[in-house]
Amino acid sequence: MSVQKKSIKITLISLLFYSLLVATHEGEYWPFSIYPMFSKAGNPWTRALVRDVSNTNPDELWETTTLDNLNGNPVSMKSIGVDQIDYSNFVSKTKEWDEKRILALRNMLGERYLITQDWMIFKVHGKMIGNDSVVVETVPILLFKSDTTLFNPNLSSNYYSSE
């Protein structure tokens, strides 16, 4: 068999293997991928932010607001050595905020910072409104204090648990 024939034969076999894996795993089986990112345009999205709210008025802590009117001071993920996409996905994809998941998030961000600071975990929702504007709103969901974690009293328990 010539080199070219052998090469294309191996390529086609690998393509079959590749196709089977991505077809059965929603388009992703690293490093095999159909690159589906950004394939669904116009959908609402959810990301996440952290703010230091140690000095924020307790009456304003749980307000849903916009990016321009957030309480507290920003906490840069870069400065604490956390990948911001990881953090966002952890927060936005968690459906069940049980003790294990909360501890995992506190561990990811770094318990040492929480000894002296109160950190608010915000979900950030973006969506199209009408034909010509994008609205971004921020919802405080968890308050990390040194000795405890508080849920937003304005949100129902279904928000934190599907059970």
Place this chain on the structure above:
Amino acid sequence: MNLGSLITDNLFGKPDNLTKAHRFYFKIFELYIVYETINLAWEWGLYTLKISDVVLPLGIANIIDISFMHDNYLPVINALAISLLLLFSFFRIGSKWLYAVVFVLLHFQYVARFSIGEIPHSANLVGMAIFSFAVGVAAFKDELHRYRFIIGFTIFYIGLGYFSASISKLIGTGPNWIDGRHLWLWIAEKSTDILSREGQFNYNFVQVLALNSIPAATLMLFIGIATEFIGILIWFRKLRPYIALALIGMHFGVMMSMNIRFDSFMIELIILGFPFPELYNKYKGHLHYFRRV
């Protein structure tokens, strides 16, 4: 010549023999992939030490519980093993299957690292290049045959990847995908990511242009999807440099409009997109002339 033969010839038909320039070029490509892989293995391994829960199982983690890689030093040991095996592979010491072992270990490293929700693609081309070396070194003995196969196989999957990205968009959304308002939503999303990462954010001039003009934003998306669609033409040798340039330009545009960097994609496109050994062999007489002057 039918299309199948034409594609086969364009991917695997050259060179006829290996010159010094080809050998040097191939080792530079291999060195870059080895360097990137070692870098990724350690970056992912060290970061995995911070992870203690699985939110989104990827790849092999759908079959086995990947949490055995968390809360211990296995990711670091894995990074060490990958690094050593890559050094043996690079110098062709030991089994022809070493790159294949690296490929499997790197997959474990990836799924352990990205088990908390993120599905990044920035390292996919490096992973596919390791796959190419794994298959090429195992299947071919002769250095010329390995060269032709590994370069051609890598280019095959680069072209296929860009093409499938454009088709995913057409299936996921349809022709309406290019509506500039979709870019507004992505700019807002990525701006939030930068705000989260840096603690502050400012729009650049490309983003301001897109946000102020629907036609401008629509044109940006059209150029993006059209470039991905023609990415498959990188399979053809004569078109390869032009397609590589277009794809590099597209990545630059994505970086400016959405703050997403694909550095390793761009470097790999620069290495594989242009016929450096052939250009060197063609013009080496002139280089010699310049040295004498």
